[in-house]
Amino acid sequence: MVTLKQLAKELNVSISTVSKALNNSDEIGEETIRRVKELADLYNYRPNKMALSLKQNKTKTIGVIIPNILNRFLAKVLFGIEREATKRGYNIITCISNESLEKEKESLQLLGSGSVDGFILSVAQESQVNNEIEHFKRTINQGLPIVMFDRVAHDVMCDKVIVDDFDATYNATKNLLRENRKNIAFFSNINDISVGKLRERGYNKAILEDGKQDPIVLKIKKKDDHQKKIKAFFKKNKIDAVVAADSSSGIIAINMAANLGMKIPKDISVIGFASKSDSNHTFPKLTTIRQHAKIIGANAADLLINRIENISSDQDMKTKIVKTSLIKNKSTL
Amino acid sequence: MVTLKQLAKELNVSISTVSKALNNSDEIGEETIRRVKELADLYNYRPNKMALSLKQNKTKTIGVIIPNILNRFLAKVLFGIEREATKRGYNIITCISNESLEKEKESLQLLGSGSVDGFILSVAQESQVNNEIEHFKRTINQGLPIVMFDRVAHDVMCDKVIVDDFDATYNATKNLLRENRKNIAFFSNINDISVGKLRERGYNKAILEDGKQDPIVLKIKKKDDHQKKIKAFFKKNKIDAVVAADSSSGIIAINMAANLGMKIPKDISVIGFASKSDSNHTFPKLTTIRQHAKIIGANAADLLINRIENISSDQDMKTKIVKTSLIKNKSTL
């Protein structure tokens, strides 16, 4: 990598002249600027990012801590973050917490020592279960802003971007009630995290308000055989509708129902959280609750960068709610 | 963030004493070391990463350029890279090229100016189509090693990690021939990239070697309605087996076949590239070609870090082939 020093030497001027010339300072003569820029172009000079960061005490880099990159929703949020960050001149350093509190702490610690200007994260399952929030507070006290999305820690004062999980399942369930479904079940593979619980509550509320049936909830653990669990459930309970809290449950529910001879949506309706490409994985296509993951990511990046650059003068922390949409496909009436 | 300077001041010693003490230099007295470390702990001192990078001219950071994070395979490779990199003390900066040559160039350019010690990447579709490789060569000449995985540019001299795509579909097709299938079709949604072509060739070779049937290839474009295309194809051609080059095609093929009344695997066998969780999205479960994405990622990280740290003394570039495995599930006999 060519440096200012080398350019200066070759041009027989001082380092500061070169620096100023490249930054179009009006202290420098036109002719000099031209000469400097020419040589810089020739050598394809780029200012060293580390030197800039050190000097200006900002890195133009965002730390992103994601619990699980194999989750389509989270991957999509990451995509949204990356796009918005790039647009605003920021890079992202990605860490995958793998749902582990320890890794989450470590990432915060490691990147916190000068590598990034702030963090965007979704809380690891282990941290949520143990309600651990000290590490977040420490980071914030250190002067590094955090934006949390989806799985947030309510007791931490920071900007947040969340989904209207409760309303989403509440409305989805209402929808099924309007179809006159008599036995609506709720399937969930994510019952240990906050959003999973919110979704269950939305379902429960709709069922109880209606008052004509009892909630039936199938909780599937990560280690369970997903297909077998659902098959067994279908055989034991006669149900005519499913609200699925995660995308796999919805997809498997449809395929299994079809396999057991049920007609969709005549005999059974299914609504699930899923992305567009996932909803393609069933026939008929799954009626889905879309979370607009990319928008969530873009919003999170936006909030963080504004905070970093002090664009929003106000000190209050914001919580943005990105509303889900119900996309009606053919797995409901 | 607390600095050496501040610690030194508080302890009434010089900056270099503090630095040496923290690095356990034997130049420093035990008592001093203890005092320094105590205060450093108290203030939770961490050396500033930017300063270290600038000083030592290495960043302990890897640039990863991924064409599409929503692709499960690529996401999984990223996971593997991140895990291996973290294990060896490296961070990763992730850029998403979105299959665009321009973005790929830009990322190389931007991160190349001091932000990373090397790159791991899978070539963007646009770059492959136009056979653009100058930007890779430029980066390498700049002294930054590159490791390519999956979609590689053969004319660039660098370490590579690839999958035995040709053999994978060749063997899968042979497998179907052994089942005595008479009309084996090939479905692909990725025919414009190198691996897609390799997979088609493997299929073709097996069919032609057998000599008892003609290849039947269905190429699906990104903008096509995936389900409709496959449905129409099933209606027009009577086929009894499918080899799918991408995971969506395999999954949709099974669900659509079932929907059209075919019995799987009695009437039709399906084999596809997919991850474990994807193969759960069909009933019966999809017989899959596993690519071992995490291992690919780990290998790529390993190769790159060795190159960066000059562990492998040899100058020859290595190409590692990670063999696929055929996981027999119930969508084949």
Added chain:
DNA sequence: GTGAAAGCGCTAACAA
């Protein structure tokens, strides 16, 4: 209009 010098936080060769 140009250059010298200080300083961002750190390490290390050299001096004391």
Added chain:
DNA sequence: TTGTTAGCGCTTTCAC
């Protein structure tokens, strides 16, 4: 055993 100094690449204030 500890401190002084130079330097990594850059910007910026202040002299000339």
